[in-house]
Amino acid sequence: MKKETKPRLVVIALLIATFLTAIEGTIVSTAMPKIVGDLGGSTLYTWVISIYLLAMVISTPVFGKLADLYGRKLMFTIGTIIFLVGSGLSGLSQTMEQLVLFRGIQGIGAGALTPILFTIIGDVFEFKMRAKMQGWLSSVWGVAGIIGPLTGGFIVDTISWHWIFFINIPFGIVSLLILWISFHEHIEKKKHVIDYAGILTFAICMSSFLYALTLLREYKHMTESIVSLFIVALIGLLLFIWLQLKGKEPMLPLSLFKNRFITIANVAGFLLGFILVTITFYIPLWVQGVMNLNATFSGIAMIPMSLTWPLAAILSGRWLSSKSIAQITLTGISSIIVGCIGLALLQSHTTIIWIMVVTAIIGFGFGLSFTAFTVAVQSAVEWNIRGAAMGSNTLMRNLGQVIGIAVTGLLLSTELGGIVLETSLQAVFSMLVLLAVCAFAVTGALLTKKGKELAVS
Known part of the structure; x- marks a missing residue:
């Protein structure tokens, strides 16, 4: 029984x-x-x-x-x-x-x-x-x-x-x-058949790549060791792709990326992961380094995001009975774009209330988009590859965050102060607007008949 x-x-x-x-x-x-x-x-x-x-x-x-x-x-x-x-x-x-x-x-x-x-x-x-x-x-x-x-x-x-x-x-x-x-x-x-070769090459590739980014963030310029690590990462990536194409039960079936929903969710997830980690790390830096407020106010500035995110996630669940995944994700990313524009407009005299409103808008956008994307990936595949599909989606979001920290670390020195810090942070926040627009453009590919059918199935 x-x-x-x-x-x-x-x-x-x-x-x-x-x-x-x-x-x-x-x-x-x-x-x-x-x-x-x-x-x-x-x-x-x-x-x-x-x-x-x-x-x-x-x-x-x-x-x-x-x-x-x-x-x-x-x-x-x-x-x-x-x-x-x-x-x-x-x-x-x-x-x-x-x-x-x-x-x-x-x-x-x-x-x-x-x-x-x-x-x-x-x-x-x-x-x-x-x-x-x-x-x-x-x-x-x-x-x-x-x-x-x-x-x-x-x-x-x-x-x-x-x-x-x-x-x-x-x-x-x-x-x-x-x-x-x-x-x-x-x-x-x-x-x-466990794909041991795929697991090993993936580990080498990712370790080399992420370690190279970490060193690059630390030294702020290319060195022979960093170049060598990037070369190892590239070779590892090419070998990994070859193994996945030839393997009987590959660790990351590349056939997943033939699915429109998974490809779009993964690319958008990478971009949104980049945006999320930048916001999480640099809003507190703005509050303390530019506005000269203490760490408590940094926490206060981020609280609205922690509140609107779960509320939007619950709302997303209700909307799925009447709206498509494309409509929900595009609405969410639109909110993120608005919020990033609000960050790009920050000035040293901006009030903490303004930042709280901005983080509330951004949190709402992430709650809608991440929830709908997750449901899209869960629903786009059968049981036997659902774990691999969710693994790929989580991987891309995490990679976006890791690379986001490395890239923004190259653009900004936390040792800076005053007007220089303000200017450099404004440049970082402006970059987030561009990334959010790119995420919107990628997600726009879901506006198809197929997208609407999946959303109400």
Whole structure:
């Protein structure tokens, strides 16, 4: 007798897991000054964040494909265990070198959580319910964005920074237990071929590329080692593409990109990821460096974005019953364009209220567009490649964020002050307007009869 999945319990398990990944970035960033004060190794400060992102970028499509081969529950469990082991080891770190290594392990596990979360939602719920579930998951990100810094500061001040990592363990265990009780899938038992060569070449390619970008951001000019890393990355990419075309069960089936929805969602996701990370990092810099306000006001400036994002995600779910994915995503990106224009018009005398209005508009746009794009990818493919499809989409968003940090870091020096900082930030924000317009143009390709049919299926 087949056991039946219990959707409500599945959602609870996924909400807990989402909270773990959502709060990780803000809570660790808040604690980093104290960590460096205890462990030393200030030169490795940025690597605590970078290695986590690097590991996550590499492991995301791998876990996405393995979830198609061996089931969502098994791969989600393995990813969560790796994440929790990395968390525990990070909490036990006695040196910055250890922390960087253990954060890499944690990042590998994190690469499984996001794509498989969305894949499970696609498996359990019908089309019209998927966006509603994305809204709930987005609301968790909003809550985490608000309480993450507060929680991190409280734990560091009253207990110890070690506990920002240890606290993940009980929540992760509860999430796994609930998922195993409530989620049941039926996997066809057959021998699978794991694309080890593809995984290895992809890891080499991404590691070389992202490390080269990190060094380029640090040195601000090309060196022989950076050029060598870019060459290795290019060779690795070409070899990876060849392997994916020839492989029996490739890690990232290139046939996915023949699908209009997946290609558009991935390209737009890359551009929007670039915009998102730039806004997240540089609005606080504007508030503190140009307006000369304290860090508290930086947090206040970003709060509206954390509120309007989940609200728009829920609204997106309701709209899918009457509007197409193209209409919803274009409306969302239009809001992002308006918000980026508002940022490009910032002056040193601009009030904090204006920035809050702008971040509210931008958050609304991201809530609409990211939710609808996620549902498009979930609904555009069958079960057997849904994990790989979600892995590719998450990969492109993460790549957009990693490359966004590297590129904007080349254009802007955080050591600048006064009018020079103001001018350079205005240039960065103006660039975001152009990127948002490009995302709008790419998404416009969804305005087809096929796009409308998918939106109401």
